[in-house]
Amino acid sequence: MRVKLEDVCERGSSNIKQSDIIKMSGNYSIYGASGLAGKVNFYHQEQPYVAVVKDGAGIGRTTLNPAKSSVIGTMQYLIPKKNVLPEYLFYAVSYMHLEKYYTGATIPHIYFKDYKNEEFNLDNIEKQLEIIDVLGRCKKVIEARKQELVELDSLTKARFVEMFGDPVSNPYGYxxxxxxxxxxxxxxxxxxxxxxxxxxxxxxxxxxxxxxxxxxxxxxxxxxxxxxxxxxxxxxxxxxxxxxxxxxxxxxxxxxxxxxxxxxxxxxxxxxxxxxxxxxxxxxxxxxxxxxxxxxxxxxxxxxxxxxxxxxxxxxxxxPPMEVQDRYYAFAEQVNKSKFDTMTFAPIYAIINLYLHTYFYQGRR
Missing domain, CATH: 3.90.220.20 (DNA methylase specificity domains)
Incomplete structure (x- = not known):
């Protein structure tokens, strides 16, 4: 079934400023454009929801946030209705690239009224679960490979310190x-x-x-x-x-x-x-x-x-002498070859894009 975004979610807003929560503490998460903004003693949403950056840097970025949490005022709540699972809504909205609706030269904004008519395919709950499962498994593979890249970068940095030392204290006397x-x-x-x-x-x-x-x-x-x-x-x-x-x-x-x-x-x-x-x-x-x-x-x-x-x-x-530099870059080259092998995300992204396009945006009726 082809639906509009406004058919599957309610819009919600927040008037909480970052400065309001600086001295707060508690057990409930509150999110901003860059992710977790802090822990507070209240929450605004009882169930999981989708949040969209509506003001400033990162405009249009979409996140799936957990139950019993909130967002600050630069974010927009998209609260799922009963006909859509939060994860399914998240994947659908992520593929919409809402940043294309921005207005404002100094501080860009996007408004729900401008993108509420975005259309996509809404399947039954059983099919939604199937799609969420496939995309979730792809995401886990990508996250695992990204962690491998982080570890390879750490290896290169450790080798750099081992061979050159601290560049300020200069322990090797270069x-x-x-x-x-x-x-x-x-x-x-x-x-x-x-x-x-x-x-x-x-x-x-x-x-x-x-x-x-x-x-x-x-x-x-x-x-x-x-x-x-x-x-x-x-x-x-x-x-x-x-x-x-x-x-x-x-x-x-x-x-x-x-x-x-x-x-x-x-x-x-x-x-x-x-x-x-x-x-x-x-x-x-x-x-x-x-x-x-x-x-x-x-x-x-x-x-x-x-x-x-x-x-x-x-x-x-x-x-350092050139021979020391050469030894380091020979090592770094081997690590980079390993990174290249790890960075084969293309097939996984192809699967994700195929699913997003096929199930959300092809003109199926």
């Missing part, structure tokens, strides 16, 4: 040189070179500090520029193998650029190795916990820590 001896360094374009009207969907992504997450780039498809603007700002184009580093806010936030086509944002810096060390090596040194603390001490600015080219140029970087 030579130290200024970062400017190892790399060219450039600050991102001034804000006056980029204006609101320059931003388009689906162009060349900007990489600001917020687009560097856990040592990897995480671009925003809505914060991009045209080919023409990209060429106009050619001096700030990031190349494969560059390091992009946030110059304000959280110190030491940096990532290796995986491919051409990105632009260094106004809040970032471009670091391009001269070849004596790899970009990966520079990224790992700068993001090392003790090195991040050193950077914090070097940063300027009262309200928000800030870095400039002279400060970054003066970073003291340990420079």
């Amino acid at each position: 030579d130290k040189v200024a970062l400017s001896d190892l790399a060219d360094i450039k600050i991102g374009p001034f804000g006056s070179l980029l204006h609101k009207e320059d931003y388009i969907d689906g162009g060349h992504p900007l990489l600001n500090p917020s687009h560097i997450v856990d040592g990897k780039v995480s671009p925003d498809d809505k914060l991009t520029i045209s080919d023409e603007k990209y060429e106009e700002l050619s001096a700030y184009q990031l190349k494969t193998g560059d390091v992009v580093m946030g110059r304000r806010g959280e110190m030491g936030r940096c990532a290796v650029v995986p491919e051409d086509g990105f632009l260094c944002g106004t809040g970032s810096m471009l670091i391009r190795t001269k070849g004596e060390v790899t970009a990966d090596y520079i990224q790992k040194i700068i993001s090392f916990p003790s090195f991040k603390k050193t950077i914090e001490d070097m940063a300027v600015g009262q309200t928000m820590p800030n870095l400039n080219v002279p400060i970054v140029s003066g970073f003291q970087i340990i420079k």
